[in-house]
Amino acid sequence: MNERIYMSSPDVGELEEEAVLAAMRSGWIAPLGPDVDAFEAKLALRIGVAHGVALSSGTSALHLGLLTLGAKPGDVVVTSTMTFAATTNAIMYTGAEPYFIDCLPETGNMDPELLRRGLIRLAEEGRRVAAILPVDLLGKAADYTNILAIADEFEVPVLSDAAESLGATHKGTAAGSFGAASVFSFNGNKIMTTSGGGMLMTDDAEFADHVRYLATQARQPVVHYEHADVGYNYRMSNLLAALGRAQLSRLDEMIAKRRTVRNLYKELFSRIDGVEVFGVEGDEEDNVWLTAISIDESVTGFSPDKFASALARQNIESRPIWKPMHLQPVFSRFQGEISGVAEQLFRTNLTLPSGSALKPTQREFVLDKISAFIGGRK
Incomplete structure (x- = not known):
């Protein structure tokens, strides 16, 4: 067989082609539009959370999620060592430092006992932990039952990196619905794709609003361009959201x-x-x-x-x-x-x-x- 066989190629066909063409013909070529709104609503409904914010990548969703949780220089974000670099890169973008937690041999996901040990050590050192950032490895949700209990004990918020686990569950509850917020990736090799893209999921309306605000260059709601904060160009385009809607249906x-x-x-x-x-x-x-x-x-x-x-x-x-x-x-x-x-x-x-x-x-x-x-x- 001469053709290369890849680990996880995009799975797209006529349905996706029709969806993107319809979006183009609608005139909504610029970022944002009705397909973005519909994609956010449909995925939030699927996961069982109140809000989704469609973004340019899973990495951008992690970055904005951490910023919204208040991660800043001098802080620590406790995260999985067994992950792709994007997880740690997003921590570095905020100026915070990663603190790595090793994994369980059966799953490759964060070891809750090592998480507890790390939080105790960081507390003894007087370090401020801005967030716990567990990663769902290869489509298996982490042990959120224990991770969230430990997070509550230490009063640290959880941002779930569910980039790889859309469609998975933990004890019957959908991956992407755990913690203060969670993040999906729609990169070309993921379970479903928007070519490039991601989404932040949360039940907190203020959290979602702040992520949207930062993702649209932190523009103030006035007629002229007014900016009180550093913002980012992180929103998903309407065309890619149309592709995502078709993929989600499949x-x-x-x-x-x-x-x-x-x-x-x-x-x-x-x-x-x-x-x-x-x-x-x-x-x-x-x-x-x-x-x-x-x-x-x-x-x-x-x-x-x-x-x-x-x-x-x-x-x-x-x-x-x-x-x-x-x-x-x-x-x-x-x-x-x-x-x-x-x-x-x-x-x-x-x-x-x-x-x-x-x-x-x-x-x-x-x-x-x-x-x-x-x-x-x-």
């Missing part, structure tokens, strides 16, 4: 397709010693955005790197799970509660093609090449 269908891919991997790797699908326990509540596998080289005789190289030779994309933030050169000077779990997951875990846009022939090709590699090694 969300359950796309999750079901990813679930099919996950189940095929489960079946394949259940027969292979030393390889298992990561985070399968309780994955019925996941949106199964990406499927990762854990490889025990002492059993398999091959490393994740060798496995990835074999897939690459077949034009199949794979990638190690996120490199922990405390190992990133740009963030390595910051402190945290590090147990070594995230480092171990980075060394042993590999994400595989998981997207809803995968054709049956592509799925079969990937499974065949994996089977051939492992069979050949044996």
Whole structure:
């Protein structure tokens, strides 16, 4: 197969094309418009919160969420080390410092006990913690039951980075509905896409209004251009919101397709010693955005790197799970509660093609090449 098989390509078709064309023909080409309003309302209804604010990216939503919570230079934001750099970048934009919390080995999500330990240490040091910023990894919601209880104990607000978990739940409650606010990403590789984009979700009307205010250059409500605060050009365009509305109508269908891919991997790797699908326990509540596998080289005789190289030779994309933030050169000077779990997951875990846009022939090709590699090694 000559075409490259990606981990998570955008899944778009005629419905999305029609929606964007209709938005163009309506004349609402400039940022904001009726599709933005409708997209915000429909996603808020889906998640079960009062307000959504459509923005240019998940990163911008994190940035404005932290600013609205009052994060500023000298503050600390306690966050997951097992995440994409955007989470920590948004903290840095505010001038606050990240404090990294390691993860649970079963899920890769924030370890609540390490969170408690970190908050105790920061309190003893007299540091002001502006927010707790947990991340939902690969479509599995974090343990918000315990995280929110600890946050309440220490009187620290929670901003949930649900960029990867739209459509997932935690104990029956939708990801994106936890904490003071939460953030989704609609980047091209996410469960649904607006090409680029994100949304902040909250039940707090004042919170939503302040985010909208900052996202539109902090313009005062007067006829001329008046600015009392530094603002940002962070709002989503009407055209992209139209794409998002179409994608949202297909969300359950796309999750079901990813679930099919996950189940095929489960079946394949259940027969292979030393390889298992990561985070399968309780994955019925996941949106199964990406499927990762854990490889025990002492059993398999091959490393994740060798496995990835074999897939690459077949034009199949794979990638190690996120490199922990405390190992990133740009963030390595910051402190945290590090147990070594995230480092171990980075060394042993590999994400595989998981997207809803995968054709049956592509799925079969990937499974065949994996089977051939492992069979050949044996």
